[in-house]
Amino acid sequence: MSHSNHLLLVSQNFESQIESLSDRCEIHRYYNAEDKEALINDIGDKIRVVGTNGHDGCSRELMDQLPNLEMIGCYGVGYDAIDIEAAREKGIRVTNTPDVLSDAVAELTLGLMIALARQIPQSDQFVRNNEWSPSNGYPLTAELTGKTAGILGLGRIGKEVARRLQAMKMRVIYHGRNHQLDEPYVYYSDLTEMAAASDWLIVIMPGDPGTEKIVSEPVLKALGSKGNLVNVARGSLIDEEAMVDLLQAGELGGAALDVFAKEPAVPDALKTMSNVVLSPHAGSATVKTRAGMGALAISNILAHLDGKPLITQVV
Template identity: 50%
Template sequence: MKSCIDALKQRFTVHNLATATDPEALLREVGPEIRGIAGGKVSAALLEKLPKLEIIAVSGVGYDSVDAAAVKARNIRLTNTPGVLTDAVAELTIGMMIALSRRIPQGDRFIRDRKWLDGAFGNWSELKGKTLGILGLGRIGKEIANLAAALKMHVVYHGRTEQKGAPYPYFENVVAMARASDWLVVIAPGNASTTGIISREVLEALGPKGVLVNMARGNMVDQDALVEMLVSKQLGGAALDVFDKEPAVPDALLDLDNVVLSPHQGSRTEETRAAVGDMVVANLTAHFAGKPLISAIF
């Protein structure tokens, strides 16, 4: 986010740890004077090297790359960037669903490989009339639901608690929702309580005609079970923007035609990244000016 870095440099003295030739040497040199962090990936070990740290402004909604307990114990402020990436992530989610249901990447390759000259591509499936289960009806989940409803899908959801006033049926557990769904979108926050929440049991409930869409975190899905079930056609398909050990992607997924893969680009649009950067800068600026934070987690 060059615009964000440029804006930060106009207001603060900036040291870029991500591009440093020797990050440890840089930390030894400037760590004792660092008062703010823009970004993420803050471990307890890193915190120990930053005795004057006052605030971490995460550039994204999820802050699971930050040791939040250690941060809170030090009374360090923590912010994220909610809201500004809702549309981009919801748009890609629906885009990947359409791409998979209509085999758009495969159709493109079908033409490029000159196979159309030998016969028709085939018939695939519509989203209309299908049931979409959403795991996590937060800001992004709600926007995905709005878009899915516009495509004439039936929407149901599961979350930690039922949301009074939500216009969609609520399921008390993920397995039951998966059993009732044709498509299952994972868009809940990544944390200890959601790690592994999409288990083999959930995938089995989704079944050989069901499709998993993961837009959240790779470790929320039993990736070994997912790959095995996709290969054996025990699961109908998957659209995946995240993986367990990025950027590594299981080789078995690469040749499957019932899978669409995306390089963790849910919020990676020029418009959204600029807005994310603006909110990071706004939070840091507010903190050091002694004003209320724009989007405080604590």
């Protein structure tokens, strides 16, 4: 069937629900094309919509090659890999998929914290390796109760994390662009000061050029040798090299990381540290949440094609 609507898939995330679009669009798969340049030369002027994610994004260069592009649908809440300035200049609409992933990311955040504090990965191996015996129990570990959690970025996900941490009887403080007067948590206008007051520093803010390495070496040093870092946002927010150095030197207590600066590459040094828990950017990676993200991303695209208001418009 020939369609007047042409969709370019920059990422494969839409594939599981592609039938919702195939009746309305001619689908072109950029993400696995052997010759991407030839594909764009062939169909670039036909593309009205791009489907992408927060990692693959959509560059100004690609937009320049799609002269009739009207919309970019992003599968994910983060859209830092999309050139938003270029989209605005060109009048291209951009959507993302907020809210539907907040619970899943908040759950993983808490899970990473418990895994690090209670040394669950090591305890698991202790049992599997038959080291447990009547005379050899696993060493005592830490707990979250009574500790202070400093949240960097009290947005949708940050608030869900805060609610869960309160259930764990933790004290919650936060730093962000604005003091949210309707929230019950103590606000710190200075990130370094908040880190110094925290047992746990939890990074949940969006990544963009203005926030690159916002968790700097001074911030990490303020968190200190008994403090723990959690990152479920973007690897670019952390000075990763400084973090590794401080962990190795014992000047940072521990880290639980779901994201990294150059994914899927992970610094080898982190893989050998017992005070580090690693996760493969899996914050939203549950069956229910990914289905919800896909449905919302596709609903935004269909709304655009039907001339209806976009559901979650960024630009």
